[in-house]
Amino acid sequence: MKRLITLTVNGTPYEVAVEPRQSLLQLLREELHLTGTKEGCSEGECGACTVLLDGKTVDSCLIFALEVQGRDVVTIEGLARGDQLHPVQKTFAEYGAVQCGFCTPGMILAATALLESNPHPTEAEIRQGISGNLCRCTGYVKIVEAIQAAARG
Amino acid sequence: MGEEALKNFEYFDPTSVGEAVALLQQHAGSAKVLAGGTDLFLRMHRRALLPDVVVDLKRITELADLRYSDQEGLRLGATVTHGEVVEHAAVQQHYGALAPAANWVGSLQTRHRGTVVGNLCNASPAADTAPALLSYGAIVTIVGPEGQREVPLEAFFQGPGRTALGPAEIVTALRLPPAPVQRGWGYARRTRTVIDIALVSSCTVIQANNGVCGEVRISLGAVGPTPLRATQAEAVLRGQRPSAALLAEASRVAAEEARPISDVRCSAEYRKDMVEVLTKRCTESALRMLQML
Numbered sequence: 001m002k003r004l005i006t007l008t009v010n011g012t013p014y015e016v017a018v019e020p021r022q023s024l025l026q027l028l029r030e031e032l033h034l035t036g037t038k039e040g041c042s043e044g045e046c047g048a049c050t051v052l053l054d055g056k057t058v059d060s061c062l063i064f065a066l067e068v069q070g071r072d073v074v075t076i077e078g079l080a081r082g083d084q085l086h087p088v089q090k091t092f093a094e095y096g097a098v099q100c101g102f103c104t105p106g107m108i109l110a111a112t113a114l115l116e117s118n119p120h121p122t123e124a125e126i127r128q129g130i131s132g133n134l135c136r137c138t139g140y141v142k143i144v145e146a147i148q149a150a151a152r153g
Numbered sequence: 154m155g156e157e158a159l160k161n162f163e164y165f166d167p168t169s170v171g172e173a174v175a176l177l178q179q180h181a182g183s184a185k186v187l188a189g190g191t192d193l194f195l196r197m198h199r200r201a202l203l204p205d206v207v208v209d210l211k212r213i214t215e216l217a218d219l220r221y222s223d224q225e226g227l228r229l230g231a232t233v234t235h236g237e238v239v240e241h242a243a244v245q246q247h248y249g250a251l252a253p254a255a256n257w258v259g260s261l262q263t264r265h266r267g268t269v270v271g272n273l274c275n276a277s278p279a280a281d282t283a284p285a286l287l288s289y290g291a292i293v294t295i296v297g298p299e300g301q302r303e304v305p306l307e308a309f310f311q312g313p314g315r316t317a318l319g320p321a322e323i324v325t326a327l328r329l330p331p332a333p334v335q336r337g338w339g340y341a342r343r344t345r346t347v348i349d350i351a352l353v354s355s356c357t358v359i360q361a362n363n364g365v366c367g368e369v370r371i372s373l374g375a376v377g378p379t380p381l382r383a384t385q386a387e388a389v390l391r392g393q394r395p396s397a398a399l400l401a402e403a404s405r406v407a408a409e410e411a412r413p414i415s416d417v418r419c420s421a422e423y424r425k426d427m428v429e430v431l432t433k434r435c436t437e438s439a440l441r442m443l444q445m446l
Binding site for chain 1: 159160161162163164166187190191194195197198207209211236259260261262263265266346347348
């Protein structure tokens with residue numbers, strides 16, 4: 001039995017009919033066609049599905065769509081302002097922090113949330129702050145450097 | 154994404170505890186409670202649980218309460234997340250061990266959703282907050298069809314994955330009694346990586362008077378069928394002036410009290426060894442905070 005929910009995604013209000021078993025991740029990708037958010041493990045272990053829910057990073061694969069009734073979601077698509085990349089997106093590109101790119105949307109959102117709460121993190125704090133996001137390609141070095149560069153501003 | 158992955162279900166989001174209990178009674182046996190969802194969703198996704206009904210507690214505003222007073226202590230509602238506990242000033246000030254304990258749970262993403270109470274209701278012997286909560290004497294408030302009751306956390310855990318909750322009962326809150334004096338604490342955990350389950354965890358909380366140990370609580374995680382208090386180790390220190398020898402003895406006794414198993418993560422022998430090491434570290438930390446070492 002579908003239920004109608006309303007939510008805001010990247011500043012835009014949406015009204016969507018969802019089944020109880022649908023996850024927020026499915027809602028974003030399949031109903032709203034915002035495919036920047038990735039399905040990695042579907043277990044809340046890899047962070048590829050990370051989005052901001054009312055400003056906080058969450059694994060969208062473990063949240064039922066019905067739970068976000070009335071809430072505010074930000075996905076990777078919501079970071080750039082038109083052609084203007086977010087500073088973290090810029091440094092990720094500049095510092096080679098992207099290889100296959102699959103972890104990147106979640107990683108960038110985790111990084112932006114980290115810098116929002118801690119504008120000048122140490123390397124240890126950066127590694128702790130992105131510890132919910134796994135990357136199989138880069139070995140994290142360039143990711144850390146990109147975040148440090150974004151923090152320097 | 155597999156449509157076969159999750160079975161569909163009826164979703165309710167009641168706005169009162171009474172409503173929630175009534176729903177659980179009405180759908181007895183086929184209803185599951187949803188708080189943060191980080192465990193329930195996973196089990197449903199793996200089809201380990203196939204509830205027909207899910208009762209979401211997050212619209213019951215009283216359950217989101219996290220408050221402290223000198224008279225009542227700390228009160229944590231059922232939908233309070235680990236993230237909220239980590240950041241709470243009163244936790245850091247009065248129940249210091251609970252902050253790092255809650256900070257160990259999963260990832261930041263998990264902590265922004267997963268609730269402390271929900272995690273305890275899963276009754277994993279390795280639950281990260283359990284040793285800290287046990288050492289602070291946490292009491293569980295339960296509401297069901299028969300009304301409200303309180304159970305000390307030790308009695309709430311009854312075995313791996315088993316709690317004292319009866320049918321149609323929910324935990325509404327966790328209560329940590331106020332401390333009459335300043336307490337020293339230590340919390341430690343052995344793990345492979347940040348988001349892995351604990352191999353061993355340990356928490357010591359000590360109250361002291363004039364250089365003599367008063368109330369001593371040493372709690373251990375992942376070394377028995379439930380999180381447990383090392384009561385014999387506590388007795389070694391209680392009423393005594395601490396010394397290196399006494400500390401070593403207490404740590405040795407704690408290791409003997411532990412009843413670990415060998416599993417995919419590590420061996421029972423390693424766990425026993427680590428209980429001794431972690432107990433010593435946590436107790437040292439607690440005593441140093443009280444300037445007794």
